[in-house]
Amino acid sequence: MSTAHTHPAGHAADHHDAHDHHGPEKGWRRWVFATNHKDIGTLYMLFSMTMFFIGGAMAMVIRAELFKPGMQLVDPMFFNSMTTMHALIMIFGAVMPAFVGLANWMIPLQVGAPDMALPRMNNFSFWILPFAFTMLLATLFVPGGSPAGGWTMYPPLSLQNGTSFPMLIFAVHLMGASSIMGAINVVVTIMNMRAPGMSLLKMPLFVWTWLITAYLLVAVMPVLAGAVTMLLTDHYFGTSFFQAAGGGDPVMFQHIFWFFGHPEVYIMILPAFGIVSEIIPTFSRKPLFGYDAMVYATASIAFLSFIVWAHHMFTVGMPLAGQMFFMLATMLISVPTGVKVFNWTATMFKGSISFEPPMLFAISFLFLFTIGGFSGLMLAMVPADFQYHDTYFVVAHFHYVLVPGAIFSIMAAVYYWLPKWTGHMYNMKLATWHFWLSTVFVNVLFFPQHFLGLAGMPRRIPDYSTQFADWNMVSSIGGFGFGLSQLLFAYIVISTMRSGVKATDKVWDGGTPQGLEWTLSSPPPYHSFEVAPEVK
């Protein structure tokens, strides 16, 4: 692609004034008043990891109750709270903030900018999140318990929530505001702060996918805000947007929700595509195959994501023409997605592949995300969906695209860029162990859920008929194993932040990492590029 040159140090020094030499503030002020993209990126990542473990703990409760038939541990209502909260926390607290954290860290480094364009808004967009999630988690202690109507908040069921209901709505509003601010920041940074010579089609794919993701966020988060506000007024102000008794329509909520919800799915996977597109060429020692096609495929997926929402609700009873349209549009998404998978494979073909931890996670992503894609294609077939819908088959499908899909890509990104961020190399052997444990257990956890769904087990049930006992037990064992393995990840990340072997500027000296981030020191200077590099 492109080669990059920074100005010689002497030249850069002319440009400095005293202001530029200050480093981070000392103590808590550095974090609370953070305006530096790296500090905010770090906050986002650590917040995301905290939420990952809280949401994970809830998943452990779910898998423990489902370990064998019969109710052993929790009340069905609390079980419903766990599935609801697990989803909300993992989606809005773990996956999305992790991607925003990666964007904060990497976009200025990759486009050759000193910082994000809007540093104070950046601070605000992060610091909203701890309040949002404190409020959401506080619902565990209010009368009536946490939201238990599913993360999709379908009325009329969600309107039966007690004290937790307005807290949920307000928390969702805050998360949405945070996401919108984060997205605006990404768009403004990419559009205005690219190094001279970096035309759009020379941007690294992580930047590209995030640019498109940011537009999706700006487009759909307000839709979610509208939907939940209507729920709120239905509950407290006597409106009947979604109440049939007052002339409203509960299905309308589902249409609005999934108009947000389906692009949301791609918000959680497009940056993953970008990450994998960075890592595979590095460790295949070969340029990315079909860069332009990758960009266009990402844009096509983003466009199509707006016209497939009703495939989440084929069983609500739509007109035949509607079902046909959403079936065809959904199938169509597999074409650009397929192009991506083929291009990654073609990148590895005739390369020279080595298996460092980021590459291992990227390869695992490639295989397991594709499995999630296959089940997605099966779910697109409306008649077959009538059987799959709301069963564990769907649970298996979206966990395959979200766990070994989105989350593995985040882990790959951390293993790829952590030495750049901290200046320390992590323990590769431990990281490789973490990879194998995660990959084995994630399949033990989720693959049997396909079988459960096909055999007829509905999702979101706390207890099941004995015919489903065997695979549930296997799945639970996989769940416990996967959960425990992630402690290793936390240990690796935290110990690498504290100490470790010095990493070189290029970090992956054996591979062929591309991009401006590798021209900076490890860790990079506090204000990344004080003088814009030139991209040829």
Added chain:
Amino acid sequence: MSKILKYVAGAIATSLPASAALAAWELNMPVGVTELSRDIHGLHMLIFWICVLIAVAVFGMMIYSLVKFRHSQGAVAANFDHSTKAEIVWTIIPIAILVGMAIPAAETLIKIEDTRDSRLSIKVTGYQWKWHYDYLDKNVNFFSTLRRDHDAARQLHSGVDPNSVPNYLLEVDHPLVVPMNTKVRILLTSSDVIHAWWVPAFGMKKDALPGFVNELWFNAEVPGTYRGQCAELCGRDHGFMPVVVEVLPQEQFDAWLKEHQQPPAAAAANTNVESAATTVAKAE
């Protein structure tokens, strides 16, 4: 930690022998007893095998590359970064496959949506957490609830081993009874939140929405008892509102119907309560 291990070990010890006898490590969707369910099963297998074929090609290529082009084995990287021809090919082929799949899917879908010429209509109303069945124009209607012994067994710390309860959680007090080889139309609605009525062996699942009426149909060809569950999260006891359908030969069904028919007055009273509960019903 050790507590968890103890729990895990205990659970394995208690449930493995019993469950091995009962369950069969089911892997695939069973074939049902209606034409629609067989069509759907066929589509499911078709798309499954197409996915397997694609997987063999794509995963095969990935594995081949991962093994053949290892840095540790001295592989030297080539330098190509695109091939318009290849990219056109792997865009066109998937589109062709999709069209090939969409056609049979559309045919089945049209059949599914054709609810005309049914010989029996039953209105099914979801309640938290039971079903109400109303045989239209037949003066038969009743509630169908999880059977009491099952309900007792599923309570927290009930001390009842689920393996000792036949058809655990899939047994009701009054099953829906339908005649075999008859096109039965189900009209679905709900009196409170959204439920979904599902019998896997019939191949159909549809939401029961408050204020709306949804339709589905089936024509069961084999007598027997078929079990399903509510499939849309509907609150605390969502997991405990099974659907049980008994399919009888026509004569036996007629006898059953006669036996359960109420005097017209009682039936009318029941229907009134019913329509008051179901607010603004609007046929689609």
